[in-house]
Amino acid sequence: MIAQLTSSERQYSAVILILLLMAGIAMAALGKADALGVQGVIVLLYSGVLLAFVLSSIDKPEPSEDRQANYYDDPIKVGIVLSMVWAVFGMFMGVWVAAQLAWPNLAFDAAWSTFGRMRPAHTTGVIFGFGGNALIATSFHVVQRTSRTRLAGQLSPWFVLMGYNLFCLLAVSGYFIGITQSKEYAEAEWYADLWLVIVWVTYLVLYIRTLARRKEPHIYVANWYFMAFIVVVAMLHIVNNLAVPVSWGHAKSYTIWPGVQDAMVQWWYGHNAVAFFLTAGFLGMMYYYLPKRAGRPIFSYRLSILSFWGITFFYMWAGSHHLHYTALPHWVQNLGMTFSVMLLVPSWASAGNALLTLNGAWHKVRDDATLRFMMVAAVFYGLSTFEGSFLAIRPVNSLSHYTDWTVGHVHAGALGWVALITFGSLYTLVPALWKRERMYSAALVEVHFWLALAGTLIYVFAMWNSGIIQGLMWRTYTEDNALAYSFVDSLLAMYPYYIARAFGGLLFLLGTIVGCYNIWMTVRMAPVTAQDHADLPDRRAAPGIAPSPAE
């Protein structure tokens, strides 16, 4: 990890960690008995462990002079490992909370293990832990390869990665001890939010500086999506999390937004977290790893540009479809609905672009489970964006909202699209990064693929059924114009589906564990030893392009 840092960079990192350690002490001192004190201890331990690591290897040999001649892959490797660790944790929490809905006594009469506290641990674990680390790792990889330049910082990639994981750790540990803002997908409290702003600005600066150093004349479209992901998530995060803490010694804060404005801001955030965290960033992955793995260029580059701006522009309007028939003014609901339907155009353009790229390579899709991961992800992307536009239509939403249909929709996207494109990308990336010939076991990739697909389908079908039944039961009238079912009747009808859903989730989790094993064994394999292409610098210049003035 530290071998590529010069001794002064190692000293800087020690200084940063000491500052962080002091921040942890301050939090613990200010917080005292409040939950903030516990969070302070976590900061203290986290920075302490990293500091011990840095100090223990501070005297190791310095990197050679020509480190600029190589890509900076160490942070990517660590990011992949962290991503998979979070995946197992987050999905395990998911299976557990799903099981609790079927068998409520699985909370064991403790406070930390109740559904309400564990649910954000699941969502944060998978979205920010698994998804976020995968995005950071792949974005570092893609930006270097497509720009033909090394990352524009030695320490900052580590700061971004480790700082981001501290945020995730603070958020998730906080939920268990009762720290939450209650804003869905933005539950972390004010101090963690402030920390994330620092980390995220560093990420943005690093990314911009790396792009500015590029040797290619044009910024490849995958980077556009990663940039949109970084920039817009910063905007969303700051606006939605504006809050006044109870005191400097309290973890608790109150958002500055009241009632109806808070609802709009929250779902403007919530929906665009889906758009720019769970869609834009992963489209960036798709636009790089899918063509790379298929060995074919993207079907239409122009289409990818058009759909990029379409997604960037349209998504921002769509959040209010989460608030149909509520106290939010009607015209805002209508705008949200209209743009949600229009969103289908750029979304299907992206999905179609991915699938058409595979035209002529379908035999590879058949034989290569890694490529199949990405192909099925594109299909699920198309399906769930269609479903999303459909559910945003007011009358449809009157049935689906508040029911499991929404949960099914989210998981069609999260499992079918986000997780599958990530696994496909990681299976492409891992052998390339560790310079192995291939993954340890192609058969295990195949096993993972079928577990993941079966799990997703069982999950989504269970939730479709339960959601639609639930919605219909709530609105069914008897002949004498009374409501036909009590709420408890509708809950009773859900149990079989809740069991099926937990089973589907379990299959998906097992697939992920298989994936972890496979990646671990690949890392342990012997590297490609031959003096083949790997060690010969590619000195070809871009045709007809002058070198950029930055170098």
Next chain:
Amino acid sequence: MEITHDTLVAFSKSWGLFYLIAFAIGVAIYTFWPSNRRRFHRAKHSILDQDDKPWR
């Protein structure tokens, strides 16, 4: 003039629509500008090249 909810809403909606159209036209022009064809073609194929070392 007093800024009421209605005027603000009317302004938002009309201006937003205008912005949408202008933006769409701008993007379309960029995408289909003839001299960009070569850049896009190169970008599309260049990711398939060898990428083991940064260019110097």
Next chain:
Amino acid sequence: MSELFHRKIERTAIGFVVAIIAAASVGGIVEIAPLFTIPDTVEEAPDMRLYTPLELAGRDIYVREGCYACHSQMIRTLSDEVERYGPYSLAVESKYDHPMLWGSKRTGPDLARVGGKYSDFWHVAHLSNPRDVVPESNMPAYAFLARTPLRMDDLGLRLAALRAVGVPYTDDMIENAAADAYGQATPDSSYSEGVTGRYGEKTQISAFDGVTTNVTEMDALVAYLQVLGRLTDVAYGRTAASEQAPDPDQ
């Protein structure tokens, strides 16, 4: 021209960032900014009162335990919802809510108007073990709330923080926050009168969890649940349903 422009912003990635912000910020601005002029058009609720310190503590526990993940507090303008849960929710009813708890999922029923529908005793039994009261329920048991004393020393700070974001708590309320919380959960104590004096005659004074010797988190949460939908009666005048605000004394 457009092409030249784009080439320029593309050379420096910063220009590209600006373009992304320009594209992405419009939707939010258009939809959110006008909402701040909403008081122009929205209903008024002159009778609306603030959460008492005890109810606020209960609300914070509701947030802490993630109750919003399974219970909405937003009755939509649909006839079956109005029939099942009561008059549809109005924007003004959540004007003191930081954050709003409209929710997005009903694994359990909507709670926007649950206040006064069940007795304190029912709530305590239900929260302690939902399956004792509703055998089919899949709600977690919250027995630990009755075992946990309520932290009251910081209630004044909480009220002050809410005042900083616009909730009109007075100095008097902030000063007496802890005493008011104690008084509301301890009927017949000398502190109870202060609560009704500051928050209105309708404020429910009760030994919510049935025990008056100490104030627990159970007291606070039940006090909050009992006030849901009852900060103002304005919604009952606006809906076609001939319902009346629940009256705990009848």
